[in-house]
Amino acid sequence: MSSVSNKDVALYIINFLKQSVADKTIAEDYVESMDVAIDCIADAFEVNKDDDKKALTQFGGKSLPELLKGFASSSAASSSNDKTDKPSPVIVDDETKAKADALKVEGNRFMASKDYPAAIAKYTEAIALDPTNVVYLSNRAAAYSSARDHQQAIEDAKKAIQLNPEFSKAYSRLGLAEFALGNPKAAMEAYQKGLDVEGETKSEAMRKGYETAKKRVEEQLEDSISTTDRDDGASRGGAGSGAGxxxxxxxxxxxxxxxxxxxxxxxxxxxxxxxxxxxxxxxxxxxxxxxxxxxxxxxxxxxxxxxxxxxxxxxxxxxxxxxxxxxxxxxxxxxxxxxxx
Incomplete structure (x- = not known):
């Protein structure tokens, strides 16, 4: 379609109005009004109303209803695609999975020798090859905690949980990191979710983690109450009860x-x-x-x-x-x- 001017659009509308009168889409009572409207548009845009058919060439030979119908169909299809478009699932072939798993094994060896930076690097390579494997994220979270980078461990544990909410070890990693950062309540909640996921086969590590975090939460509550009592006693007693x-x-x-x-x-x-x-x-x-x-x-x-x-x-x-x-x-x-x- 070549460049379209305002005069082309005016003639295009005049053509639409003429066609509506010709095919009797407009009732007889309004035919005279349509003729007046056509004359007004032609005068306003300084065009010859008899050149209306030439305007069709500027719009692919389609009448106004045909053009708008095609536009509506295209818009509807586009809108439908926008609603249904979702990220395509990552498909990892068997060869790539094997390479990623080999990197994970190397990472495990570095963990055993307490070379945590090297372990993190290997797990990161494995994740890059196969981001669908929750074990790699969970293992890297453990490596981060061992390297005392507990904030990164929390991020990896949360990603693992998002990837697979039924993978219980991710909750254990999260609980450990939260506890190490001094957040026993968050740790207790993470361990509790892990216990819920484990169901009847609760692991000893998850149970102990939960009890440890719970005990610390209770201690903090007792400390808070004791501090409040001491502050209240000091404010009431002044120089001391029975001061002279x-x-x-x-x-x-x-x-x-x-x-x-x-x-x-x-x-x-x-x-x-x-x-x-x-x-x-x-x-x-x-x-x-x-x-x-x-x-x-x-x-x-x-x-x-x-x-x-x-x-x-x-x-x-x-x-x-x-x-x-x-x-x-x-x-x-x-x-x-x-x-x-």
Whole structure:
């Protein structure tokens, strides 16, 4: 078909309208309107309406309906092909398969000798020859994991699963790589799918992999709960539950109030065995200001008075600090007792 101009198209349409009137496709009532339309098109495009048949040569001698019918058929066929076109399955001949399998055997030998880069290279060659064999992808995933390239192992394992979802070893490769990258939940899910594929004949490796990943997931959950509890406790406790002046423990609460449990202070031996008191001893001795505030506590005042330190107005700090019994209580005595055995 030669170059088509707008005038050719106008004449082509005029021909269509004339033919429609001639074969009475148009009702008699509209014939006059068609004549007006033809005259208008001819005037607008400055063409001779009687040259309409010459326009057919520009369109292969086909009338407008014939041309459009052919175009519609061609478009429908093209659309149908677009919908049904799928990648053609890769067909590997027996000779190529044999070469690929020989490369796989070489790769297995390199794996046995722990030459993982060489094994990866051989498996890659085998995959290039026969991309339909899921074993080659699975083996290369194992080689990547052995070479500590776990991300590549994951990619190969996923490709293997896509190629054959029933190949259980691919799930094992995926689980191992995910676990090595610190993703125990993903590993557990991969192993679980592998167990599902294996059905009644579950392998020991798959079962152990699943249990190991599951245990790690549970440990992470416990660690998370413990951390949350510690953070909550710290935010609620401030300087510590029962804190007193200077961040030191509230000794009044340790002794059960001014009179102690049952109205008594308890024996000195009981106080010596109180772990909270012993833990705070060194802090108190290094912070006299905080200690003076603590001595205002009625329970502490009563304890000091029971030791003969100070009168009814309260203990004297200098006397109390120099009292041998109190110093020993506070941990300022012989250090030899603190040595580990």
């Amino acid at each position: 002046a200077g961040g030191l423990p509230d000794f009044g609460s340790m002794f059960g109030g001014a009179g102690g449990p049952g109205g008594g202070m308890g024996s000195f031996a009981d106080m010596m065995n109180n772990p909270q008191l012993m833990q705070a001893a060194q802090q108190m001795m290094s912070n006299p200001d905080a200690m003076q505030n603590i001595l205002n506590n009625p329970a502490i005042r009563q304890m000091a008075q029971s030791m003969g330190l100070g009168g009814p107005d309260g203990p004297d700090l200098s006397n109390l600090m120099n009292n041998p019994m109190f110093s020993q209580f506070m941990g300022r005595g012989s250090q030899g007792d603190n040595n580990e055995s």
